[in-house]
Amino acid sequence: METVQKFLLKIKFHTDxxxxxxxxxxxxxxxxxxxxxxxxxxLASTLFLTLFQTFLFLQRFDGIYFVKYLAMYARSFFVLATAFSIPYIYETFKFAERTGFAWSLKLAPLKTQKQIKLEALYFNCFVFFNTVLTLYSSILHARYLEGDEDYFFPLPLFKEFFSQWENTLSCFYRLTFIPVCFMMTAPFYHCLYATLKLRFEFFLFLDYLKTIDLPEKTQDIKT
Incomplete structure (x- = not known):
C-alpha cells in the first residue's frame, strides 16, 4: 500500500x-x-414533457399506465431540479474555490502536504472513472433498443401527438441523455469539492495550531 501511495504522489498535477x-x-x-x-x-424541454405527461396521467387515470412510466416520470423531476439548481450550486463551488486554503500548502509540514495531495489524487481518480462510466452509460441509453417506448414516456408522446416529427424529436431526446447525465452528477461533485476544500482547510488549521506556543502561565498550570 505504501508503494502505491509513493507512486501516486510522484504524479504531477496539470495545475496548482x-x-x-x-x-x-x-x-x-x-x-x-x-x-x-x-x-x-x-430544462425547457423536460419541463414541457413532464407537464404534458402529468396531464395525460390525470386525463387517462389508469394505474397500469401510471406505473409503466413512473420511473422515468420521477427521474424527470430530478433532471429539472439539477438543471435549475446548477448555477446556484456552482456559486457555492466558486465560493469554496475563492476562500479555500487560507494557509499556504507549501508552508504545511511534509506529512500534511502528502496527505492532502494523496486524498486529492484519489478524488480526481474517482471523478475520472465515474465520469467515464457516466459517459458510457449515457451513450448506452441514447442507443435505440426494442421496447424503449415502454420505458421512456416521451417516445410514445412523440409518436401519438407529433407523428410527423417523431424521428427528429426522438433523436433529439436521445441526444440529451449525454448532457443530462453530467448535469445530474454535477451537484454531487460540487458539494464534494466544497467539503474536501473545507477538510483540507482544517488540516492546515490544525497544523497552524500546533505551532502556537503556550504562555508560560499556562505551562505552569499544566505542570
Missing part, C-alpha cells in the same frame, strides 16, 4: 489546484455558453 479535474469538467466547462444553452434547452 489539486482538485483540478472537478474544476475543469464540472466548473469551467459548465460555464461555457454552449453548455448554458444546452442546459436551458434541457
Amino acid at each position: 489546484e489539486d482538485l483540478w479535474l472537478v474544476g475543469i469538467v464540472y466548473g469551467k466547462f459548465f460555464q461555457t455558453k454552449i453548455f448554458k444553452i444546452v442546459r436551458l434547452i434541457v
Whole structure:
C-alpha cells in the first residue's frame, strides 16, 4: 500500500489546484455558453414533457399506465431540479474555490502536504472513472433498443401527438441523455469539492495550531 501511495504522489498535477479535474469538467466547462444553452434547452424541454405527461396521467387515470412510466416520470423531476439548481450550486463551488486554503500548502509540514495531495489524487481518480462510466452509460441509453417506448414516456408522446416529427424529436431526446447525465452528477461533485476544500482547510488549521506556543502561565498550570 505504501508503494502505491509513493507512486501516486510522484504524479504531477496539470495545475496548482489539486482538485483540478472537478474544476475543469464540472466548473469551467459548465460555464461555457454552449453548455448554458444546452442546459436551458434541457430544462425547457423536460419541463414541457413532464407537464404534458402529468396531464395525460390525470386525463387517462389508469394505474397500469401510471406505473409503466413512473420511473422515468420521477427521474424527470430530478433532471429539472439539477438543471435549475446548477448555477446556484456552482456559486457555492466558486465560493469554496475563492476562500479555500487560507494557509499556504507549501508552508504545511511534509506529512500534511502528502496527505492532502494523496486524498486529492484519489478524488480526481474517482471523478475520472465515474465520469467515464457516466459517459458510457449515457451513450448506452441514447442507443435505440426494442421496447424503449415502454420505458421512456416521451417516445410514445412523440409518436401519438407529433407523428410527423417523431424521428427528429426522438433523436433529439436521445441526444440529451449525454448532457443530462453530467448535469445530474454535477451537484454531487460540487458539494464534494466544497467539503474536501473545507477538510483540507482544517488540516492546515490544525497544523497552524500546533505551532502556537503556550504562555508560560499556562505551562505552569499544566505542570
